[in-house]
Amino acid sequence: MFRIYFRASGGVVFEEDGSLDPLLKFLLYAVIALAVGKMLWKWLTEDVLRWITVDLWCLVADHPWWTALTVVGGLTLLLLLAGLLSGLSGAGAYRYVDEAETADEPEVLTFKMKQLASMSASGFEQACADLLARDGFRQPRRVGGAGDLGADVTAWDGDDRLVILQCKQYSSPVGSGHVQQFNGAARLHHRSDVPIMIALNGFTQPAMDFARRRALVLVSRPELNLWAHGQHLYDVLGIESAA
Known part of the structure; x- marks a missing residue:
């Protein structure tokens, strides 16, 4: 196929x-x-300027009273419109507030599951510590890291029981091996009264079977969801006060 290029004065008129x-x-x-x-x-300069300087001026000069009434009416309408707009904008600033609404309600710390999933491992552990603090546990601390021996968060409940959390943010269910390791570390090394293992995406069936035999508390995704959305951890797990 041949392309035709038009040239003018030696220059290309059209590109390829x-x-x-x-x-x-x-x-x-x-x-x-x-x-x-x-x-x-x-x-x-010719039409519009002539209309303003000649035609409009002649109309005003020939009918001064009608012009004055028109101007006054227009200004009055503008003032009424401005007052109406001001009233509408101010109406939203004031409203009747029920007495119950004036009571200061403390904000309850909550997390969405997507938030927990997007956190780093240390951020997930800190979120669990913050939720313990929200529920009234004493001295919640994130201690997870190298050499933590299975303890990511420690705290004390209202009955002076030591609570040890291990927080797993795995994308797949936690297996039995991890649960067995935590059980030994939490009970034998940390002397935990309430060892709790938390898994963002749940546990395998063998892991749950082992935890049931050892009376180890597991927090799977449904329980974590309730806890993160405002329920007390012990209410979610059905743990009663020792008192």
């Missing part, structure tokens, strides 16, 4: 893709802009 040469395109737009600008200027 058929588009106009950029310089010529700029010049063409400049000419069009000047022509439109000239037409607008002529219209403004």
Whole structure:
């Protein structure tokens, strides 16, 4: 297939893709802009200016009373409209507030499951510590890290029982091996009264079977969801006070 290129004064008029040469395109737009600008200027200076200075002035001079009434009426309408808009904007600033609404209600710490999933491992552990603090546990601390021996968060409940949390943010269910390791570390090394293992995405069936035999508390995704959305941890797990 042959391509035809139009040339003017030795320069290329059209590019290979058929588009106009950029310089010529700029010049063409400049000419069009000047022509439109000239037409607008002529219209403004001749027609519009003549209408304002001659026709409108003659109308005002020939009918002064009607002109005055029209101006006063227009100003009155503008003032009424401005007052109406001001009233509408101010109406939203004041409303009747029930006495119950004036009571200061403390904000309850909550997390969405998506938030917990997007956190780092240490952030997830800190979130669990913060939830313990929200529920009234004493001295909640994140201690997870190298050499933690299975304890990510420690705290004391209202009955002076030591609570040890291990927090697993795995994308898959936690297996029996991890549960067995935590059970030994929490009970034998940390002497935990309430060892609790938390898994963002639950546990395998063998892991749950082992925990049931050892009376180890597991917090799977449904329980974590309730806890993160405001329920007390012990209420979710059905743990009663020792007192």
